[in-house]
Amino acid sequence: MAIIEELRAKLPAWVEASRAIAVEGQVASYIPELAKAPREALGITILSPDGEIVSAGETELLFTMQSISKVFTLMLAFMDNGEEGVFAKVGMEPTGDDFNSMLKLELVEPGKPFNPLINAGAIAISSLIHGSTPAAKVERILAFFGEVAGGAALSVNADVFRSESATAHRNRSLAYFLKDNEVLGEEIDVEEVLSVYFQHCAIEITCGQLARMALVLALGGADPVSGQQLIPRRYVQIAKAFMIMCGMYNASGEFAIKVGIPAKSGVSGGILALVPGRYGIGVIGPALGPKGNSTAGVHLLETMSASLDWSVF
Numbered sequence: 376m377a378i379i380e381e382l383r384a385k386l387p388a389w390v391e392a393s394r395a396i397a398v399e400g401q402v403a404s405y406i407p408e409l410a411k412a413p414r415e416a417l418g419i420t421i422l423s424p425d426g427e428i429v430s431a432g433e434t435e436l437l438f439t440m441q442s443i444s445k446v447f448t449l450m451l452a453f454m455d456n457g458e459e460g461v462f463a464k465v466g467m468e469p470t471g472d473d474f475n476s477m478l479k480l481e482l483v484e485p486g487k488p489f490n491p492l493i494n495a496g497a498i499a500i501s502s503l504i505h506g507s508t509p510a511a512k513v514e515r516i517l518a519f520f521g522e523v524a525g526g527a528a529l530s531v532n533a534d535v536f537r538s539e540s541a542t543a544h545r546n547r548s549l550a551y552f553l554k555d556n557e558v559l560g561e562e563i564d565v566e567e568v569l570s571v572y573f574q575h576c577a578i579e580i581t582c583g584q585l586a587r588m589a590l591v592l593a594l595g596g597a598d599p600v601s602g603q604q605l606i607p608r609r610y611v612q613i614a615k616a617f618m619i620m621c622g623m624y625n626a627s628g629e630f631a632i633k634v635g636i637p638a639k640s641g642v643s644g645g646i647l648a649l650v651p652g653r654y655g656i657g658v659i660g661p662a663l664g665p666k667g668n669s670t671a672g673v674h675l676l677e678t679m680s681a682s683l684d685w686s687v688f
């Protein structure tokens with residue numbers, strides 16, 4: 376049986392088996408709006424370069440990208456500033472700490488975020504996006520994300536944005552810490568950077584759009600339909616290296632061992648994952664485990680990788 380047909384045949388049962396795991400998790404509630412998401416939902420879309428689409432579960436759900444957006448703002452920051460400009464502000468190493476930790480900002484000189492996928496690093500990256508105002512920066516981010524998602528008209532969920540902005544005491548303190556450490560320079564307004572960061576986290580998406588974005592990464596930055604290079608290959612390589620090292624927060628080591636493919640999760644329960652050269656994958660399962668990853672989504676990817684031999688290692 377062709378692999379794609381095997382996938383199509385087995386996916387519904389895999390989704391139902393993994394859905395049972397959702398109850399082990401909790402929907403994120405530190406951003407009050409996210410607490411409204413359906414806890415037992417699970418949906419997945421898989422796209423292949425030749426246009427095959429395989430979906431199962433609640434793929435019609437709209438959810439916010441949250442930390443998944445950090446992969447793409449990172450690539451836009453590279454396109455705006457080059458490698459040197461970006462690595463002047465963030466490092467290349469995983470932390471082993473929670474995604475919103477500020478420990479190493481104080482403990483390790485010079486107080487630069489260890490990588491662009493933890494909150495502190497992503498806030499620093501938001502400050503690098505070109506645009507004369509926060510609104511102009513968000514417009515550029517939406518246009519870039521929409522292009523990578525296959526020409527989608529994406530928008531910011533205003534309720535989620537406001538909900539996070541009103542309660543983000545920890546992210547605010549991280550950002551002010553970065554200002555004190557001069558990672559955010561003299562000329563930078565902390566509240567404006569945070570506004571850009573909260574808005575790109577609140578961009579709404581579906582599994583299908585996430586899978587399309589993932590497929591572009593699986594193809595080294597090329598659009599699967601037009602073949603156009605949307606993102607320089609080098610920047611996609613760097614992004615995928617970060618996804619392996621820290622895309623699943625401080626559960627990235629376990630995910631690399633059990634699943635073995637580049638992936639990025641968000642606290643909305645979304646996961647973007649890819650099998651290099653072969654598939655782009657979008658998953659939504661709002662119930663999260665203790666490290667902030669979708670319980671059912673991770674279980675589903677583990678099952679699929681083991682059955683279909685997806686590990687890149």
Ligand SMILES: NC(=O)CC[C@H](N)C(=O)O
Nearest residue numbers: 441442474494576641642
């Ligand atoms: N882990 C996440 O998805 C974090 C994103 C969220 N907007 C935050 O800053 O806390």
